[in-house]
Amino acid sequence: MSSWVLQLFLSLALFDHGGACxxxxxxxxxxxxxxxxxxxxxxxxxxxxxxxxxxxxxxxxxxxxxxxxxxxxxxxxxxxxxxxxxxxxxxxxxxxxxxxxxxxxxxxxxxxxxxxxxxxxxxxxxxxxxxxxxxxxGGKSAKEPARVTLLSDASAQIADSPDLHALCLAEGFYPGFVEIKWRMAGKAITEGVTPGQVIVNDDGSYSTTSVLTVPRNRLYHNALLKCLVHHYSSGSKTERSLELC
Known part of the structure; x- marks a missing residue:
């Protein structure tokens, strides 16, 4: 192997994604x-x-x-x-x-x-x-979510589904960054959360969703399920809740 080929090979190796350089x-x-x-x-x-x-x-x-x-x-x-x-x-x-x-x-x-x-x-x-x-x-054009909706199949008796599914929908906010958190019986839930894509509406505002999947055998009796939506630019914090019977 000629010296310039060897030098090129070594240089490429150093710049490989796993290399220190x-x-x-x-x-x-x-x-x-x-x-x-x-x-x-x-x-x-x-x-x-x-x-x-x-x-x-x-x-x-x-x-x-x-x-x-x-x-x-x-x-x-x-x-x-x-x-x-x-x-x-x-x-x-x-x-x-x-x-x-x-x-x-x-x-x-x-x-x-x-x-x-x-x-x-x-x-x-x-x-x-x-x-x-x-x-x-602090900008005047910032808009808090126009609607926040919480939906769930908690009351449905679905034999084939051992899980509870809940959907938190935030609509009509601007600009497009929000944080959606979940709580049940006063405790934060981070597992089983699937964030949705942020969608641009016809009026230039944004909407997004968050889906929660929880095994039904882990539900607390008569516990409150909550989704909390924090829109950063407007500073708004919106909460929706459902009672899990």
Whole structure:
């Protein structure tokens, strides 16, 4: 095997997804800022140096396709895409070995998931972060859910189904981030929960569901089943309950 082929093989091995040199972008799951302030989104790079990579920033609103915000080249040049103007400012923080995206004067409409992707021309290595949900609070255009509905087959005698199924439906909220939690007999339930997709309504608002599946033999007699819907941007908290007979 010639020396350059061996060198290429070793280099590719080092940049394999399991290799120690593979960059790993790390992002917080959620960040919250008041409307009109400057949002600061962090993307810390592990197993790599930020100056060695270009960084892309992408945005995705619930129920929509991802959109590229900009590319920050390793030489400092910035390529912005579409309607993403100078409010979106990429920064390299050498001390924290992190990419930073500042969004100046944020609006409720800026609420979305933002994620970074590190990329190098050297063997086209790329690695993406998990994304950060940006929550903008205090805006006049934020709308709490217009309706929250809780449905259940708790009273149905279904011989073939040993499970209870419950559906919590939240409709007509904006922007598209809500948290739905379940409680039964005063205790939080996390197992058996299936979140639904966030759907865009005709008027631009959002709707979503959460389905709970619980074995019927684990039900408490005359216990209250509750779903709690927290809409982040409006700050609203809505609760619905059913008595399990």
């Amino acid at each position: 593979q960059p790993v972008p790390v992002q917080p799951l959620q960040a919250s800022f008041a409307e009109g302030t400057t949002a600061i989104l962090q993307c810390r790079l592990e197993h790599g140096k930020i100056q060695d990579y270009h960084v892309f920033w992408f945005r995705q609103k619930p129920g929509d396709r991802p959109a590229q915000v900009l590319k920050h080249h390793d030489d400092g040049h910035i390529d912005r895409v579409g309607d993403f103007g100078t409010r979106f400012v990429p920064i390299r923080d050498a001390g924290a070995n992190a990419y930073v995206l500042q969004i100046q004067g944020v609006h409720t409409e800026d609420s979305a998931t933002y994620w970074c992707m590190a990329e190098t021309n050297h063997f086209n290595t790329t690695a993406s972060g998990a994304g950060t949900q940006l929550i903008i609070t």
